[in-house]
Amino acid sequence: TCPRGARARGRTHAVARAGQPANAARKASPVTVESVFPQLEALLPLVTKPVQYVGGELNAVSKPWESAAVRWALMYPDAYEVGVPNQGVQILYEVINERDDALAERTYAVWPDLERLMREHGVPQFTVDGHRPVGAFDLLGLSFSTELGYTNMLTALDLAGIPLHALDRTEDDPFVIAGGHAAFNPEPIADFVDAAVLGDGEEIVLAISEVVREWKAAGRPGGREELLRRLAVSGSVYVPRFYDVTYAGDGAIEAVAPNRPGIPFRVRKHTLMDLDAWPYPAKPLVPLAETVHERFSVEIFRGCTRGCRFCQAGMITRPVRERSIGTIGDMVENGIRKSGFEEVGLLSLSSADHTEIGDIASGLADRYDGSNVSLSLPSTRVDAFNITLANEFSRNGRRSGLTFAPEGGSERMRKVINKMVTEEDLIRTVATAYSHGWRQVKLYFMCGLPTETDEDVLAIADLAKQVIAKGREVSGRNDIRCTVSIGGFVPKPHTPFQWAAQLDHETTDERLRRLREVVREDKRYGRAIGFRYHDGKPGAIEGLLSRGDRRVGRVIEAVWRDGGRFDGWSEHFSYDRWVTCAEAALGALPEEQRGVDLDWYTTREREYGEVLPWDHLDSGLDKDWLWADWEDALAVADGADVEVEDCRWTPCYDCGVCPEMGTEIQIGATGQQLLPLSGG
Numbered sequence: 001t002c003p004r005g006a007r008a009r010g011r012t013h014a015v016a017r018a019g020q021p022a023n024a025a026r027k028a029s030p031v032t033v034e035s036v037f038p039q040l041e042a043l044l045p046l047v048t049k050p051v052q053y054v055g056g057e058l059n060a061v062s063k064p065w066e067s068a069a070v071r072w073a074l075m076y077p078d079a080y081e082v083g084v085p086n087q088g089v090q091i092l093y094e095v096i097n098e099r100d101d102a103l104a105e106r107t108y109a110v111w112p113d114l115e116r117l118m119r120e121h122g123v124p125q126f127t128v129d130g131h132r133p134v135g136a137f138d139l140l141g142l143s144f145s146t147e148l149g150y151t152n153m154l155t156a157l158d159l160a161g162i163p164l165h166a167l168d169r170t171e172d173d174p175f176v177i178a179g180g181h182a183a184f185n186p187e188p189i190a191d192f193v194d195a196a197v198l199g200d201g202e203e204i205v206l207a208i209s210e211v212v213r214e215w216k217a218a219g220r221p222g223g224r225e226e227l228l229r230r231l232a233v234s235g236s237v238y239v240p241r242f243y244d245v246t247y248a249g250d251g252a253i254e255a256v257a258p259n260r261p262g263i264p265f266r267v268r269k270h271t272l273m274d275l276d277a278w279p280y281p282a283k284p285l286v287p288l289a290e291t292v293h294e295r296f297s298v299e300i301f302r303g304c305t306r307g308c309r310f311c312q313a314g315m316i317t318r319p320v321r322e323r324s325i326g327t328i329g330d331m332v333e334n335g336i337r338k339s340g341f342e343e344v345g346l347l348s349l350s351s352a353d354h355t356e357i358g359d360i361a362s363g364l365a366d367r368y369d370g371s372n373v374s375l376s377l378p379s380t381r382v383d384a385f386n387i388t389l390a391n392e393f394s395r396n397g398r399r400s401g402l403t404f405a406p407e408g409g410s411e412r413m414r415k416v417i418n419k420m421v422t423e424e425d426l427i428r429t430v431a432t433a434y435s436h437g438w439r440q441v442k443l444y445f446m447c448g449l450p451t452e453t454d455e456d457v458l459a460i461a462d463l464a465k466q467v468i469a470k471g472r473e474v475s476g477r478n479d480i481r482c483t484v485s486i487g488g489f490v491p492k493p494h495t496p497f498q499w500a501a502q503l504d505h506e507t508t509d510e511r512l513r514r515l516r517e518v519v520r521e522d523k524r525y526g527r528a529i530g531f532r533y534h535d536g537k538p539g540a541i542e543g544l545l546s547r548g549d550r551r552v553g554r555v556i557e558a559v560w561r562d563g564g565r566f567d568g569w570s571e572h573f574s575y576d577r578w579v580t581c582a583e584a585a586l587g588a589l590p591e592e593q594r595g596v597d598l599d600w601y602t603t604r605e606r607e608y609g610e611v612l613p614w615d616h617l618d619s620g621l622d623k624d625w626l627w628a629d630w631e632d633a634l635a636v637a638d639g640a641d642v643e644v645e646d647c648r649w650t651p652c653y654d655c656g657v658c659p660e661m662g663t664e665i666q667i668g669a670t671g672q673q674l675l676p677l678s679g680g
Contacts, residue, residue, distance in 0.1 A: 032065045036123055037131040043117045051289045052080035053114065055128035058286035059338060061097045061104075062129045068103040069216060070209045072096050073127055073137040073174065075107045075156060077149035078568065080128070083108040084285055085293040087347070088143045088180060091280040092205050102209050105129035105137075109152040110159070112565055112572075118159055125159035134160040138212055140174040141205070142193075144182035147545035148538070148568040150189055154560040157192065164557065166194045166241060171223050177208070177237075184269075184316050185493040185614040188545050188552040190240035194228060197237055198617060199269030199316070200302070202278050204236060229262070238267040238617060245550055251596040253549060253611040266618045269316070271663050275302065276327045284339045295343035295376070296335040300328050300360070304349040305665070306381075307418050307644040307653075309633055310407070310449065312492035314349055316619045318657040320648055321666045325356050325363065329674040332364060342372045351377045352384035355668035361392035363674025369395065380404060382421045382429050387436050402433050405444040408452075409460035415636045416451055418629075418644050423463065427470050430482075434471035440481040441467060447511055448489040448503035448536070451637035457511045460484060461518045465525045483530035484519070486512060488539030492546055494619040496629035498612065501605040502543045505536030505575075512536075537575035541567070543602040544582070549613040551596065554585040620663075622656030 044050035055062075065071070074093055076083030083089065089106065096104035105127035110118065118124070125134040134140060134156065142153055154164055157176070163169050166176065178186050178196040186196035197204050208231065215227045222229070231237040242263045248254040258265060272278060284296050301322040304314035323331075332344050346360070354360065364375055375393045382404045390402065406421055408414040414421055430441050445460050464482050471480035488508050491500045512533050520526050544552060558581035559567075566572035582598045589596060606612065608627050615623070632642040647653050648665055658664050 033132050033136045035131040036126050036133060039121060039123050040126065040131060043114065043121060043123065046117060047114045048111065049080075049289055052108070053110070053128060054288065055131065057084075057288055058340075059283040060129055060285060061093070063097065063103040065103075065130075065132070068101060069213045070102045071137045071139070072102070072104040072205075072209070073107050073134045073140045074104050075109075075134075075140060075142045075153075077142055077144065077152040077156065078109050079111065079566070080108045080287070081289060081291045084287045084291050085297070086143065086145070087281070087297060087299060088145075088201065090285055091278075092141065092143075092201050093285075094280050094283060095202050095205060095278075096209065099206070099209070101213060105132060107134055107156065109149075109156065109566065115155060115159065115565075124161055125156045135162055135174065137174050138216070139208070140176045142176070142178050142180075143201075144178060144180040146568055147182045147188070147542055148573075149182075150545060150556050151560045151564040151567055153189070153192065154557065155565060165191050167191075169194070169224065171220060173224075175212075175224075175227070181313060181316065182546070184312070184617060184619060185546065185548075186238065186240065186617075187245075187550050187613040188548040188556060190550045191553040191557075193240065194224075195231055195237050195239045197270065198267065198619065200272040201270070202272050202280070204270045207234075208237065229260075233262045233264070235264040235266075235268055236270065239263075240550075243616065247593060249592050251593045251600065253613060255611065256613075256616045266616050268618045269620060269661070271319075271620075271661050272302070273321060273663060273666065275299075275321050275323045279323075279327055279331050279334075282331075282334060282338070284335050284341070286339050286341070293345070294341070295345045296332075296339050296341035297345040297347045298328060298331045298335065299323070299347045300351055300354050300357075301348045301667075304353070305647045306350060306353075307629075307646065308407070309416075309418050309496040309629060310446065310489060310492075311349075312495050315495050315621060317349070318620065318655065319661075319663050319665045322354055322356075322668060324668070324670050325360055325672045325674050326670070328360055329363060329367070333367075333677065336373060343374050343376060345376050345378055347378065350381050350384065352380045352389060356670065356672075358389060359672075359674065361389050365392040365395045367674065367676045369676075378403070382406065382425050385429050385433075387432050390433065390438075391436070402438055402440075403442040403444065404429065406463070407444070407446050408449060408456065409445055409458070409463060410456045412637070413449060413452060413456045413459075415641075415643070416633050417449055418633070420643055420645075423466075426463065427466055430467050431470045431474045434480060435474040439475075439477070439479055440483070441471070442483040442485060443467070445484065445486045446489040447486050447533070448508050448539070450497060450500040450633060452503070454511055454514065457515055458518060460486070461515055461522075461529075464519065464529045465522065468525045468528045481528055481530065483532065486515075486531075486533040488534060488536050490539050490543045490546055493612070493614045494621055494626075496626050496633060498547070498626065499606040499608070499630055502540070502602040503536070504599075504603050505540045508536030508539070534570075538567070538570070538573055540598070540602055541573075541575065541578045544578075544598055547613070548601055551586065551589060551593070552601070554588075555582045558585045618660070620655075620657035620661040622654065622660070625653075625655050 074089050076086045076089045093104050096102050107127045162173050175194045178193045183196045211230050228239045232239040232242050244259045245256050246254040303317045303320040407419045464484050467482045491497045519529050
């Protein structure tokens with residue numbers, strides 16, 4: 001149980017001290033740091049997939065320790081197979097290593113079998129590039145795509161010999177900095193990180209490096225506190241310790257305010273405006289072990305203004321910024337040459353929305369016609385799909401499935417979330433695909449959206465049956481397949497749904513059980529419909545972490561001390577552990593806050609006047625605009641006809657991003673043509 005884990009705190013830290021040779025080596029010899037690989041190598045035959053820990057991938061970098069004034073350890077807090085393909089870490093890895101006076105190495109979460117051995121043998125958390133102790137670096141940068149990686153962060157800190165709590169660290173410990181989408185509400189991990197960065201990382205990681213370099217060159221004046229102050233006063237880096245949180249009698253936040261002079265009341269996100277000037281990754285890493293994405297990926301634009309109310313990524317990455325067709329072509333060619341990958345994924349939140357996607361598709365298809373290079377769009381909006389585009393992308397590749405995301409089963413539900421796709425749009429699109437030779441379509445939906453009813457979810461079955469029926473009709477074949485994939489909706493910060501109540505996991509599971517029964521009972525179409533879904537319990541914990549405040553940090557720590565690891569993996573996730581630890585940790589709060597529990601953070605609807613944990617973190621979105629959009633969603637649920645169109649093609653909707661951030665939408669057309677490569 002959690003109380004036992006809490007009592008074991010002293011023992012846990014005693015074990016963690018085995019990881020301290022990293023810090024000891026740094027203090028004794030600041031000029032160089034030895035690799036821990038000799039100790040690690042003896043352990044590798046005893047663990048699963050040892051190749052993930054050995055490093056040496058194609059395009060990996062290992063610079064001399066003494067050559068750099070600033071040293072970063074970059075972590076994606078998940079397993080190697082998930083972390084290596086992550087674009088964010090790969091980009092920062094290259095950007096830092098291009099500087100002569102800086103180096104970056106990568107570290108990933110180790111599986112429990114190796115963690116146990118590392119503790120037994122005193123091997124600290126290490127990088128895969130130089131196998132150097134993470135505790136010896138100046139900075140540990142963590143990229144969080146999901147909140148369920150928080151416990152893995154604590155494991156890495158503990159194995160590295162870095163105190164879990166930022167306030168316990170000394171000048172000899174790395175500065176722990178969080179980034180990624182989950183960093184737009186870093187309050188649940190405020191006790192564990194020294195700082196957080198919102199938004200694009202390319203420019204700010206270099207700015208942070210320069211501040212650290214100057215501070216070190218000057219003899220580290222003022223110690224750890226002074227460096228953090230220098231970062232915080234810029235208004236570009238959030239340092240939680242410089243802000244005090246006070247609570248009202250009902251447990252809600254009363255105020256978040258700076259606790260010393262010169263610290264800004266709001267911290268702004270970073271927006272990279274010229275993507276063509278940052279064509280990364282230019283040297284993509286080629287992993288030694290199998291990973292979740294075996295391809296080279298090129299980000300063709302950032303941002304999305306479609307206005308889907310549930311989508312945090314679309315909201316926090318505004319405005320839209322396109323890469324030019326010429327830069328995309330150069331990045332694809334360079335990536336293929338440097339990596340040897342034969343599949344290229346063109347990434348963005350809605351890749352078919354690129355202004356010149358038709359020219360990009362035909363240009364790349366012509367360029368690699370007859371080769372082994374295949375092109376892919378990971379997901380396509382129903383209303384952006386056309387068969388010409390699909391044919392171009394499948395010219396050299398396998399004609400596998402097409403993926404579309406209607407998100408809501410009923411048209412009413414799609415209007416509520418502002419996913420303006422009609423049933424006719426979907427059926428027309430899949431009819432085109434099936435009639436041109438495709439045999440499989442994947443549809444992605446969410447369960448638990450605001451105002452959702454049982455009927456909205458059961459409508460997914462009707463839609464899937466219509467898809468199969470239309471596919472059989474237009475193709476004249478019976479081997480048509482449709483896979484329905486369903487995820488639980490989790491309200492996210494900086495979206496119109498940040499005030500919404502999250503559906504409890506029992507209701508989520510019951511709705512999905514009924515949907516599965518309806519699909520399976522249909523003798524005519526049931527066998528042609530695949531059904532994949534996640535139960536509601538992990539979503540409930542993700543909801544706790546995504547909208548939590550600093551008090552949730554004690555829950556995360558309690559779960560970790562009780563053995564919580566790899567919570568994003570169903571085989572490792574324990575809902576009962578999280579519930580038990582939440583009850584114990586939140587139950588120990590001061591008496592006036594005792595009503596704060598798991599349901600308070602998840603299934604409770606917020607009011608406009610409530611101070612949200614992330615209100616002092618500026619994504620550029622105007623809070624009044626978000627609230628008005630939330631009210632529009634509720635009005636649509638009651639029958640109103642309110643649609644927020646894509647502001648790329650309409651007058652501004654005053655979301656606030658462009659004037660607040662000093663940015664603007666950047667889209668084509670460039671008029672450029674992507675020509676086939678010459679024989680040379």
